[in-house]
Amino acid sequence: MAQNEGLLTIGEISQRSGVAISAIHFYESKNLIRSSRNARNQRVFSRRELRILAFIKVAQRLGFTLEEIKDVFRDLPPNRMPTKADWQKVSRAWDEALKARIELASKLRNQLELCIGCGCLSMKECPLRNPDDTLSNQGSGPHLL
Numbered sequence: 456m457a458q459n460e461g462l463l464t465i466g467e468i469s470q471r472s473g474v475a476i477s478a479i480h481f482y483e484s485k486n487l488i489r490s491s492r493n494a495r496n497q498r499v500f501s502r503r504e505l506r507i508l509a510f511i512k513v514a515q516r517l518g519f520t521l522e523e524i525k526d527v528f529r530d531l532p533p534n535r536m537p538t539k540a541d542w543q544k545v546s547r548a549w550d551e552a553l554k555a556r557i558e559l560a561s562k563l564r565n566q567l568e569l570c571i572g573c574g575c576l577s578m579k580e581c582p583l584r585n586p587d588d589t590l591s592n593q594g595s596g597p598h599l600l
């Protein structure tokens with residue numbers, strides 16, 4: 456254990472979290488976790504950062520990017536251990552994001568089913584080739600002239 460009670464060296468936090476030291480350095484460089492220096496100038500981490508690493512691992516498992524994780528973490532209190540309520544808020548945000556992704560994936564899958572066996576990749580006809588073609592709803596021909 457690091458000399459300062461409650462603080463973990465990078466080796467300790469790596470071992471406790473199951474996250475590689477190189478990844479911990481990377482997360483720190485991205486401002487996802489923070490360290491301080493002890494009297495021996497060793498980098499040390501609070502137990503809060505151990506919890507944050509657990510959040511990161513769960514978020515990555517759910518498919519979120521580091522930027523998306525960072526967005527959600529902005530609301531976490533910087534100077535105390537995240538509570539159960541904090542976790543509920545984070546997990547609710549991720550739940551909403553996952554539902555939106557599932558809805559989009561389902562829509563894309565339905566569009567892809569139209570393409571199976573077609574192969575036209577037409578700007579006029581194919582919903583995957585031209586997904587933002589809102590003008591097609593107004594019928595054929597030019598609409599912006």
Ligand code: FES
Nearest residue numbers: 570573575576581
């Ligand atoms: S390839 Fe023809 S509709 Fe998509």
